[in-house]
Amino acid sequence: MKHVCLPLFLLLTLSASAQTTVKQDADIANMVNEVSAKNIETIVRKLVSFKTRHTLSDTTSKTExxxxxxNWIKAEYERYAKASGGxxxxxxxxxxxxxxxxxDKPTPMKNVLAILKGTDTADKxxxxxxxxxxxxxxxxxxxxxxxPGAVDDASGTAVSMELARVMAKQKFPATIIFMAVVxxxxxxxxxxxxxxxxxxxxxxxxxMLNNDIVGNTYGMETGLKDNRSVRVFGEGVPAAETEKEAAVRNSVGGENDSPARELARYIKEVAERYVEQLDVKLIYRRDRxxxxxxxxPFSQQGYTAVRITEMNEDFNRQHQDARKEKGTDYGDLPDFADYDYTQKVARMNLSILANLALAPGRPQNVGIVTSGLTNKTQLKWEAxxxxxxxxxxxVLMRETISPYWEKKIFVSGPSAEIGxxxxxxxxxVQSVDAxxxxxxxxxxKPVR
Structure with missing residues (x-):
């Protein structure tokens, strides 16, 4: 049972702040830097040009x-796919x-999926x-x-599309789906x-990373302008939790350690490693x-899913007819979006997807051994x-009052005893590659 502390540049000490590391994958960093604010703006303005994208709107026109x-989204994805080698x-x-x-009536609908197949057939x-x-x-x-729906949610659609453009040229063991839903x-x-x-x-x-309303940096009612903060919403009680799982959660104090919250913590650590001037705010709710x-819906099916959203929403823009009233502009128009900010959010998403798709899978059957009373903690798991x-x-560790993992201890095998x-x-516990x-x-979970 071997465990060693990390080198200084990777050591995460107990503190009140989130963990960060300075080590980057150079290839991922290059992909992050390739994400373009100009491309994102072009996508948003093109989507706005369709006048309305209401789910019940015209399906026969080529322009509205x-x-x-x-059809345009699908054609763009297909254009990006040409660089993927099939x-x-x-x-x-x-x-x-x-x-x-x-x-109001049965309605045919179409989501658009660009599926970048993983290169490892054993990795599902x-x-x-x-x-x-x-x-x-x-x-x-x-x-x-x-x-127009420029920020809600052409911005999130643009994130998916721009990431597909950048990542189509790369190879990942796991599969990535770039999705635009209706x-x-x-x-x-x-x-x-x-x-x-x-x-x-x-x-x-x-x-599953849901980007919805990620293009605005100004809160009209508060007067706050924040172009570096982004919220990640993660549920505490899993939507698909069984009674047995709830009983275990209650007995071990796991109310802040759902899969969604572990993903949210991961997003904060990795994104802040790769994206400058970014502050990921963890929100302990399923949504606003x-x-x-x-x-x-993904949470309800038992999948690990979070929502990514701008820090200060502008409700003069959301769900508003485009108009000017008493000197105030209303409506979700593209001129009011912040494309440099959406670029930052897109880069955050790319850093997460690339790291996860290149990483080993999660360890299986992770447990704390409870066969004896001890002031040490014995963990074991499977590959x-x-x-x-x-x-x-x-092996990650934090105080019970801390929202973030505060310490990492590397171990080479599937068990560890921590003092x-x-x-x-x-x-x-998380897996890591070389x-x-x-x-x-x-x-x-508790195991014997």
């Missing part, structure tokens, strides 16, 4: 409505949504980055009025269809107050299933 928008395929995910809330992991391409005006059933404003219908399909077909989704997004073998593992009490500290690519941490 949801049909023209989705590894990226682009497809519509088609379904008919029955009449119901915010849908899937990573998803998504934005919704539909838009709305003040009246959620108004399918004809101008509904029907979010009408009831998360597009993402729900993909999530249900993924569950039925057995997709091994390791993480009484609101929802396209990560929710990841499929894919490349890890070079070792990090700190499980009563007083929280632990997790180049420093790390899996999402896994919170242990």
């Amino acid at each position: 409505g949801i049909g023209a928008a989705r 590894r990226m395929t682009v497809t519509f995910d088609e379904f008919t949504q029955p009449a119901g809330s915010r849908i 992991r899937v990573y998803i980055v998504s934005g919704h391409y539909d838009s709305r005006a003040t009246d959620v059933m108004d399918a004809k009025s101008f509904a 029907g979010e404003e009408q009831g998360l219908y597009g993402s729900a269809n993909v999530a249900k399909r993924a569950k039925a077909e057995g997709w091994q989704i390791d993480a 107050y009484l609101r929802g997004g396209d990560h929710t 990841p299933k499929g894919g490349k073998a890890p070079s070792g593992y990090y 700190y009490s499980k009563d007083n500290y929280l632990f997790a 180049d420093g690519h790390e899996s999402i941490p896994v919170f242990p």
Whole structure:
């Protein structure tokens, strides 16, 4: 049972701040730097040019409505795919949504998926980055009025598309899906269809990143301008948690260590490693107050999913008819978006996806041994299933009041004994390869 402390440049000491490391993968850093604010702006303005992308809008015009928008998105993905050597395929995910809330009649809908197939046939992991391409005006059933949707959510769609352009040229052992979904404003219908399909077909989704409203840096009501902070929403109680799982969570104090929150902590650590002038804020909620997004259907199917959103939303822009009233501009127009900020968010997403897709899978059956009373903590686990073998593992540790992992201890094998009490500290384990690519941490369960 070998464990050693990390070198100084990787050592994470106990402190009140989030952990950061200075070691970067040069190839990932180059990809991060390739993400272009100009390309993102071009995508957003093109999506706005379709006048409305309301889910119930025209599907026959070549220049206006949801049909023209989705055809253009698909064509752009296909253009990016040419650089992949056949590894990226682009497809519509088609379904008919029955009449119901915010849908007045059965409506054919299409998500757009660009799938960059992993190079390792033994690695079944899937990573998803998504934005919704539909838009709305003040009246959620108004399918004809101008509904530009520049920030909500052409910005998130642009993140998915720009990442597909950059990453199509690269090879990753795991599969990455760059997704643009429909029907979010009408009831998360597009993402729900993909999530249900993924569950039925057995997709091994390791993480889903939902980018929704990631293009604004000015809060009109507060007067705050913040171009460096971004929120990551992660649920505490998993949406698909069973009664047995709830009982374990309650008994070990795991209410802040759901898979979504481990992913959120991972995002903060890795993104701040690669993106300058970025401050990732972890929000301990599934979504904003009484609101929802396209990560929710994935959570409900038992997948690890989070929402990424700008720090200060401008509600004069969201869900508003475009107009000028008493000297104030309303409406989600492209001139009010901050494309350098969206570039920063896109770079954050790329750093996460690339590290995860290159890393070994998560360790399996991670547990804290409880067969005897001791002030030390004994952990054991199994190697990841499929894919490349890890070079070792990090045992992560933090005080119970800390939101972030504060210490990493490298171990070469599938067990460790730590001289700190499980009563007083929280632990997790993640796989790591020789180049420093790390899996999402896994919170242990009690084992004998």
